[in-house]
Amino acid sequence: MANFNFNKVILGGRLTADPELKTTPSGVSVTSFSLAVNKPPRNGEAGDPLFLNCTAWRGTAEFITRYFHRASSICVIGSISENRWTDRNGIARKENFVLVDEAFFVDAKAEMPGFRTHSDVEVDPNSPALAGIDPDAAPGKASPQAYSTPGARKEIAQTEGDMDEQLPF
Numbered sequence: 001m002a003n004f005n006f007n008k009v010i011l012g013g014r015l016t017a018d019p020e021l022k023t024t025p026s027g028v029s030v031t032s033f034s035l036a037v038n039k040p041p042r043n044g045e046a047g048d049p050l051f052l053n054c055t056a057w058r059g060t061a062e063f064i065t066r067y068f069h070r071a072s073s074i075c076v077i078g079s080i081s082e083n084r085w086t087d088r089n090g091i092a093r094k095e096n097f098v099l100v101d102e103a104f105f106v107d108a109k110a111e112m113p114g115f116r117t118h119s120d121v122e123v124d125p126n127s128p129a130l131a132g133i134d135p136d137a138a139p140g141k142a143s144p145q146a147y148s149t150p151g152a153r154k155e156i157a158q159t160e161g162d163m164d165e166q167l168p169f
Helices: 058-067 160-166
Strands: 009-015 029-038 049-057 073-086 092-105
Antiparallel strands (some): 009 029, 009 073
C-alpha cells in the first residue's frame, strides 16, 4: 500500500483574546492566538470546549489582527504543526499547534463584537486625522497576495474600502 499522508485542518470557533500582530527581526508579520472550539457531543451531552493554539504568518496574520477580536467567530484552514525545544532544565518539549493558511469571517457584520456601521460614527470633516484625504477618491486596491499566504484564497478582503464588496453578508 502506498504511503498516505494528509494534514489539513478546518476549524470554526471563537477567539479567546484579541490577537496581537508581531514582527520578526526580518520584518515578517506573525500572530498567535487561541481558538475555542467545542468537542463533538457524546451521549446527548454538549461537547466541552477545546482551546487550540494557532499561528498565522504574513498577510494572513495581518488580516486576522485587523478584523478579528476577542469572542469573534472565525473559520481557519491550515495544518497541524509542532514546535520542539529543550527547556531550561534540559527536558525536551514539544507543542502541537494549528498553522493557519486561511481565515474567513463567520458572523454577519451586525453580530461581530465591536462592529460599528458608518452611521454609528460621527465624523468631523475638519478633523486633523482626515487631513490630506480626498473623500471622493476610490480606496486603493491591494494585490491578492498582500493578505494571503501561498495557497490562500484570494477572495479575502484586501482593504477596508473593498471589504463590503467582497463579504458574503
